[in-house]
Amino acid sequence: MEQVVWQALNEAAQQKVLQRNQLVADATLSPTVTNIIGQVRTEKDSALREFAKQFDKHELNDIVVNPSDLQAIELPDALVAAIDQAIDNIRRFHNAQTSAPIKVETQPGIVCELRSEPIESVGLYVPGGSAPLISTVLMLAVPAKIAGCKRIVLASPPPINPAILYAAKACAVSEIVQVGGAQAIAAMAYGTESVPKVDKIYGPGNRYVTEAKTQVSLDPQGASIDMPAGPSEVLVIADDQASEQFVAADLLSQAEHGEDSQAMLVCLSCAFADRVQDAVQQQLQQLPRAEIAAKALASSRIIVVEDISQAIAVSNRYAPEHLILQTESNQTVLAGIRNAGSVFVGPYSPESVGDYASGTNHVLPTYGFSKTVSSLSLADFQRRFTVQTLSKNGLMKIADSVMTLANAEGLNAHENAVAVRLKELS
Ligand SMILES: NC(=O)c1ccc[n+]([C@@H]2O[C@H](COP(=O)([O-])OP(=O)(O)OC[C@H]3O[C@@H](n4cnc5c(N)ncnc54)[C@H](O)[C@@H]3O)[C@@H](O)[C@H]2O)c1
Numbered sequence: 001m002e003q004v005v006w007q008a009l010n011e012a013a014q015q016k017v018l019q020r021n022q023l024v025a026d027a028t029l030s031p032t033v034t035n036i037i038g039q040v041r042t043e044k045d046s047a048l049r050e051f052a053k054q055f056d057k058h059e060l061n062d063i064v065v066n067p068s069d070l071q072a073i074e075l076p077d078a079l080v081a082a083i084d085q086a087i088d089n090i091r092r093f094h095n096a097q098t099s100a101p102i103k104v105e106t107q108p109g110i111v112c113e114l115r116s117e118p119i120e121s122v123g124l125y126v127p128g129g130s131a132p133l134i135s136t137v138l139m140l141a142v143p144a145k146i147a148g149c150k151r152i153v154l155a156s157p158p159p160i161n162p163a164i165l166y167a168a169k170a171c172a173v174s175e176i177v178q179v180g181g182a183q184a185i186a187a188m189a190y191g192t193e194s195v196p197k198v199d200k201i202y203g204p205g206n207r208y209v210t211e212a213k214t215q216v217s218l219d220p221q222g223a224s225i226d227m228p229a230g231p232s233e234v235l236v237i238a239d240d241q242a243s244e245q246f247v248a249a250d251l252l253s254q255a256e257h258g259e260d261s262q263a264m265l266v267c268l269s270c271a272f273a274d275r276v277q278d279a280v281q282q283q284l285q286q287l288p289r290a291e292i293a294a295k296a297l298a299s300s301r302i303i304v305v306e307d308i309s310q311a312i313a314v315s316n317r318y319a320p321e322h323l324i325l326q327t328e329s330n331q332t333v334l335a336g337i338r339n340a341g342s343v344f345v346g347p348y349s350p351e352s353v354g355d356y357a358s359g360t361n362h363v364l365p366t367y368g369f370s371k372t373v374s375s376l377s378l379a380d381f382q383r384r385f386t387v388q389t390l391s392k393n394g395l396m397k398i399a400d401s402v403m404t405l406a407n408a409e410g411l412n413a414h415e416n417a418v419a420v421r422l423k424e425l426s
C-alpha cells in the first residue's frame, strides 16, 4: 500500500491520494456498456445467451429458474442457520424503519398528508462474478418484502450458486433469472421474452453493472435505480493504540472483493503505519484470494495525519462506503463524521458483520457518493406521495396568497382556478 504523510502533500497531491481506483475511469467502459444494452434491447433473450457464453463461459438453456428446482436444494445445516440468523436481524432492523403516514392540518381547513406505497415491480441484482454474494439476496429481498413489493425479480450470473437460490426461496422472491452483468440490468430495465421489465433496479455490482444501472436510469423508458453501489471500499481511522492485526484484517476484507476495490487507512504515526503494512503482508499470504487482494492494495493507501481532527477531515473528504473507527475516542470521532455509507465503531465491530448479519444493509454508495446518497433502506422500496384536502374555509384562508403568487409568476390560469371557486362561494 502506498504510504504518504498528508501534511507533506500540496492540494493537488492530496486530491490524487484520495482518488478512486483508475479502473473506474476506463474510457472504454461507457461505450462497451451502451453496446451491451443496445444488443439486449434488440435481440433480447438471444443476446442474453450470447453474453452468457462470452462473459460467464456458460451455455444458457433456461434463463428463468424453474421453481421446482428450488425445492431440491440442500445446504449444510450451519449455512442454513447462518442465513436464518442474518434474515432475522435484517428483518428486525428494516421492520423498524416502517413509518406511519403523516397528517398535518397546516391551517384550519387545510389538511396535508404524506403517504407511501410499495414500488410494484422491483429487480434485484445479486453479484456472482467473482464470489456468489448470498448475503446480497437478503439485503435486497428482505426490505422489498417488508415494503410490500408485488413482483420481485432476482438476477444473478449463471450458473447461480445453490445458496443464492436457497436464500431467494427463503425470502419469497417471485422470479429468478440467470443473467449477470450489464446485460442483466438491460434485461430488467427493458424486458426480454424471459425477463420481465421492472420499475426499479437495486443492488451492487462491478463497474459494468454500475455503469449499466446509471445508463438505464437516464432513459425515461428504462428503469429507476437505487444508487451507484460499485466496487467495495473501506476507510479505517486508527490511532496508535489500535490492533494492527485487526486493522490489517479489515483492510483485506474489502480488498479481496475485486481488483478495483480500495482500502484506505488514516492513522497518526509512521510507526503504526509500518506495523499495519507488515500485518497486511503477513495476513495476505494466508488468503486464498491473495492475488485479487494484492491488486486492490496496489491502488490503496495509508495516510499519516497530524491528529484526529485531520483524520476526520480526510475521511469526510474521501466519503467512504464503509468507515471503521479504531481509536480511543470513537464517539468523539463519530460525532465529526459527515460522509460515510456505514460506520463500524470499536475493535469488535469488523466490517464483515455489516456485510452479513448485524442487521444493517450492506448495499451502500461508493465512489464518494456517500456525501449525498444514503445506505439502502426500506424507504427505497416505497414511493412517497402527498395528499391535500381543503374545506371551503381552508381555501378562503389561502386564496389571496395563492392568487398573488400566481399573478406574480404571470400564471393567470393558476390564479383563475382559485378565483372561480371564490366566485361560487361568495
Ligand atoms: N457497494 C456495495 O454496496 C457493494 C455490495 C456488495 C458487493 N459490491 C461489489 O460488487 C462487485 C461484484 O462484482 P463481480 O465482478 O464479482 O460480480 P458481478 O455479478 O457484479 O459481475 C459479473 C458480471 O460482469 C460482467 N463482466 C465481466 N467482465 C466483463 C467485461 N470485460 N465486459 C463486460 N462485462 C463483463 C459479466 O457479465 C459477469 O456476469 C464487487 O466489486 C464488490 O466489491 C458492492
Ligand SMILES: N[C@H](CO)Cc1c[nH]c[nH+]1
Pocket (backbone or CB within 6 Å): 133, 135, 136, 231, 232, 233, 321, 355, 362, 363, 364
Ligand atoms: N462488502 C460488500 C459491500 O461493499 C458486501 C459483501 C457481501 N459479501 C461480503 N461483502
Ligand SMILES: [Zn+2]
Pocket (backbone or CB within 6 Å): 232, 253, 254, 257, 355
Ligand atoms: Zn464485503
